[in-house]
Amino acid sequence: MSADPARAELDARVLAWMHEAAAGRFARDEARFEALALDLFAFQYERCPPYRRFCEMRARTPKQLRCADQIPCVPTGAFKELALRSFPPERRVHVFRTSGSSGERRGELELDTLALYEASVLPTLAQLLFPDWPSGRRGRMRVLAPSADEAPDSSLSHMFSVLLRARGDRESGFDIAQGTLRSEELLRQLARAREEARPVALLGTAFAFVHLLEELERRGVAIELAAGSRVMETGGFKGRSRELPRDELHAWIARSLGIPRARIVNQYGMTELASQFYDSSLARPGEPRRKLGPPWARVRVLDPVTAEPVADGEIGSLSILDLANTGSVLAIQSADLGRRVGDGFEVLGRESGAEARGCSIAADLLLGGGAE
Amino acid sequence: MRLLAGEPGAREIREQLRSLRSAGRALRARPTHALYGPLGELLDAFGAERSAARDALAAALAANSGFSGAVLREGLRRGFSAWTAASLRELVELELRTGAQAATAAPPGRRTARELLGFETTATFLAGSIPMPTLLEVVAPLALRSPVLIKTSAGDRISAHRIAEVLAGIDRELGECVRVADFAGEDAACTQAACGAACVIATGSDESVAALRARVGSSQRFLAHGHRLSLEVLGAAALAPRELAGWAERIALDTSLWDQLGCLSPIAVYVVGADLAASARLASALARAFADAEALLPRGAVPASALARASFELAEAEMRAAGGSPVEVFRGSGASFAVVREADAALRPTPLYRFLRVHPVADADELLRALAPLGPQLACAGVAGFGEADAALAARLLALGASRVCRPGELQSPPLSWPRDGRPVLRSLAREVSSELRD
Numbered sequence: 001m002s003a004d005p006a007r008a009e010l011d012a013r014v015l016a017w018m019h020e021a022a023a024g025r026f027a028r029d030e031a032r033f034e035a036l037a038l039d040l041f042a043f044q045y046e047r048c049p050p051y052r053r054f055c056e057m058r059a060r061t062p063k064q065l066r067c068a069d070q071i072p073c074v075p076t077g078a079f080k081e082l083a084l085r086s087f088p089p090e091r092r093v094h095v096f097r098t099s100g101s102s103g104e105r106r107g108e109l110e111l112d113t114l115a116l117y118e119a120s121v122l123p124t125l126a127q128l129l130f131p132d133w134p135s136g137r138r139g140r141m142r143v144l145a146p147s148a149d150e151a152p153d154s155s156l157s158h159m160f161s162v163l164l165r166a167r168g169d170r171e172s173g174f175d176i177a178q179g180t181l182r183s184e185e186l187l188r189q190l191a192r193a194r195e196e197a198r199p200v201a202l203l204g205t206a207f208a209f210v211h212l213l214e215e216l217e218r219r220g221v222a223i224e225l226a227a228g229s230r231v232m233e234t235g236g237f238k239g240r241s242r243e244l245p246r247d248e249l250h251a252w253i254a255r256s257l258g259i260p261r262a263r264i265v266n267q268y269g270m271t272e273l274a275s276q277f278y279d280s281s282l283a284r285p286g287e288p289r290r291k292l293g294p295p296w297a298r299v300r301v302l303d304p305v306t307a308e309p310v311a312d313g314e315i316g317s318l319s320i321l322d323l324a325n326t327g328s329v330l331a332i333q334s335a336d337l338g339r340r341v342g343d344g345f346e347v348l349g350r351e352s353g354a355e356a357r358g359c360s361i362a363a364d365l366l367l368g369g370g371a372e
Numbered sequence: 373m374r375l376l377a378g379e380p381g382a383r384e385i386r387e388q389l390r391s392l393r394s395a396g397r398a399l400r401a402r403p404t405h406a407l408y409g410p411l412g413e414l415l416d417a418f419g420a421e422r423s424a425a426r427d428a429l430a431a432a433l434a435a436n437s438g439f440s441g442a443v444l445r446e447g448l449r450r451g452f453s454a455w456t457a458a459s460l461r462e463l464v465e466l467e468l469r470t471g472a473q474a475a476t477a478a479p480p481g482r483r484t485a486r487e488l489l490g491f492e493t494t495a496t497f498l499a500g501s502i503p504m505p506t507l508l509e510v511v512a513p514l515a516l517r518s519p520v521l522i523k524t525s526a527g528d529r530i531s532a533h534r535i536a537e538v539l540a541g542i543d544r545e546l547g548e549c550v551r552v553a554d555f556a557g558e559d560a561a562c563t564q565a566a567c568g569a570a571c572v573i574a575t576g577s578d579e580s581v582a583a584l585r586a587r588v589g590s591s592q593r594f595l596a597h598g599h600r601l602s603l604e605v606l607g608a609a610a611l612a613p614r615e616l617a618g619w620a621e622r623i624a625l626d627t628s629l630w631d632q633l634g635c636l637s638p639i640a641v642y643v644v645g646a647d648l649a650a651s652a653r654l655a656s657a658l659a660r661a662f663a664d665a666e667a668l669l670p671r672g673a674v675p676a677s678a679l680a681r682a683s684f685e686l687a688e689a690e691m692r693a694a695g696g697s698p699v700e701v702f703r704g705s706g707a708s709f710a711v712v713r714e715a716d717a718a719l720r721p722t723p724l725y726r727f728l729r730v731h732p733v734a735d736a737d738e739l740l741r742a743l744a745p746l747g748p749q750l751a752c753a754g755v756a757g758f759g760e761a762d763a764a765l766a767a768r769l770l771a772l773g774a775s776r777v778c779r780p781g782e783l784q785s786p787p788l789s790w791p792r793d794g795r796p797v798l799r800s801l802a803r804e805v806s807s808e809l810r811d
Contacts (some may be wrong), residue, residue, distance in 0.1 A: 051695035
């Protein structure tokens with residue numbers, strides 16, 4: 001718990017909401033969100049000097065704000081440039097870093113506690129990835145990502161470690177080590193689970209899935225995982241030798257692992273956020289696929305010119321208010337486009353709607369393909 | 373416009389190539405004056421100070437190119453201004469002196485020297501919606517007596533047809549040596565059929581170029597023009613109070629034309645040897661120049677992704693400023709442009725659509741170090757303000773990778789002879805051959 005009483009009080013309020021969600025009350029409460037968001041903004045405005053100056057430049061101070069949606073959003077790219085923390089540097093206990101190619105500057109999220117991050121992960125996953133698992137049940141999980149021991153600065157690896165510790169059975173584990181997919185061991189595990197008719201949750205990065213699928217193709221085999229199995233993939237293909245549209249990836253997974261498309265879920269998350277968002281297909285089967293997240297996070301789709309919310313269905317920039325970000329900044333502007341779909345949203349990536357009108361190459365393409 | 377598709381479309385394209393091969397026989401028999409004369413007329417038709425052909429093209433493009441009418445008119449006027457019959461003669465003289473004579477004068481079997489021959493057919497795959505390159509893609513193969521198939525881009529299904537029509541009006545037989553095909557870039561059958569030409573020219577992104585390269589055999593000529601970028605470099609003399617506004621206007625013009633989407637559009641300005649205050653004055657002058665340019669050359673359509681990217685980059689710059697870095701942001705009303713005065717030379721993403729970064733660098737050495745990663749993609753640099761050192765800096769930029777150096781304000785008016793991507797305009801489309809048999 002933070003030594004800063006104001007922060008401790010805020011953490012306690014957010015954690016209380018997360019504990020309620022873990023106990024089964026995973027419900028939105030906009031009045032509660034508004035009050036917490038404005039209090040948290042006032043705290044971060046005081047404790048994070050660069051953010052305070054940023055807000056002042058936009059004439060958005062705690063006294064001037066009337067609602068949480070007016071809180072100025074920090075672009076994720078700023079985490080590459082500045083230490084955006086709302087606690088003294090000596091309180092830092094952990095750092096998550098964005099992925100990036102060698103030599104490229106990486107964004108950093110500094111943390112003085114992992115309590116909120118971990119408390120946010122489990123109820124969200126329980127609700128959106130494992131809605132059919134009884135509370136407390138452990139199951140088989142194989143992770144196509146390195147463990148947190150091997151990649152301590154990866155928030156994704158940390159998330160998987162937390163999940164495995166809380167919900168994985170004895171045969172659950174990580175299948176990437178020293179940057180290599182241990183396909184032999186993984187395929188043996190999957191075959192055994194199949195023989196035992198045991199459902200498997202296969203979780204990992206999109207690119208690791210491509211490696212697995214290519215390995216299956218190379219061997220000329222397809223696996224029919226047991227009913228109840230599911231896949232969660234996340235991340236893009238930045239800096240990779242191969243890119244694959246998400247639809248094609250999901251079709252390939254379905255074909256090669258015998259998992260229905262509805263049980264293949266994409267996670268939308270970023271290092272700068274403590275909360276994550278998941279495709280709704282497991283939690284809300286039969287409904288239009290959209291991204292859903294925990295009640296302590298709010299996603300807005302904004303007009304990039306006016307920064308006002310766009311009409312339902314229209315494309316805009318995704319910005320996120322995440323109350324679990326108590327130690328940094330709660331309002332984050334992503335580089336992604338999206339659109340609202342019912343009570344959730346759809347992520348369209350960074351190039352949607354772009355036309356190849358010219359022959360100029362934006363410098364970011366030369367710099368490795370994006371701001372994050 | 374009729375979009376070809378699938379196998380029926382592919383059949384039509386193969387038929388077009390057959391007819392081009394047939395037309396090519398007459399083309400190769402043409403005497404020099406009967407070739408360069410009409411091609412020069414074609415260039416003059418679009419490049420003249422007053423040009424009905426150019427006006428009609430701009431008007432036709434205004435409806436669906438995404439560019440504003442004013443940008444199209446001014447961009448085409450400036451772009452074509454240096455492309456004249458006289459400049460074609462100079463280009464031919466420069467690149468084809470021996471080839472032009474030999475290809476017309478010497479009958480087969482009696483050639484005794486090296487010579488340049490055009491391919492039996494050339495197919496050009498256009499990309500994007502900037503119309504200027506289309507005219508050159510028609511003229512250059514024909515200047516080598518190679519009939520040409522032009523595959524239009526999704527962003528411009530108009531220019532190639534118009535240019536072919538104007539050429540046919542000047543010289544019907546020469547017009548028969550140009551065919552224009554409209555089909556989707558993803559159409560495998562049509563693409564493969566068009567790749568049946570002896571020489572294939574690909575333009576576009578690395579992915580588009582690679583996809584075409586994979587369809588072309590080793591006995592064919594394959595030429596690629598990938599995406600490129602340009603920039604401006606100013607020395608201290610250009611920042612003097614009496615000079616500053618003028619150079620800022622020229623840079624704003626270079627950037628505003630084609631909404632910064634062309635390979636000759638600057639993505640950044642480097643200020644050499646000036647302090648932060650000087651680069652701040654330039655950024656401020658640029659912001660004023662962009663605001664003025666917006667009134668004369670309104671920006672066209674901007675995709676949501678570019679607006680979002682610009683908003684993201686500006687917020688990121690403001691955040692750096694809030695963190696104490698001497699970064700300054702200038703925004704146009706309605707996000708019509710953005711200028712970011714940077715604190716250092718570090719390369720940063722550029723969303724285009726009139727988004728310019730101003731970087732201070734201590735000296736030419738630091739400039740060259742900063743630009744090193746861009747070298748292979750560099751098209752053009754606008755240079756001013758170094759006095760007698762202009763030429764030395766130009767030489768270093770050319771050595772780095774640029775294929776052209778000019779003055780700010782002239783980036784969008786390349787000469788016909790500009791060796792784009794470091795390759796000759798005509799010779800790169802030719803076969804160089806020799807015979808050891810003597811008379």
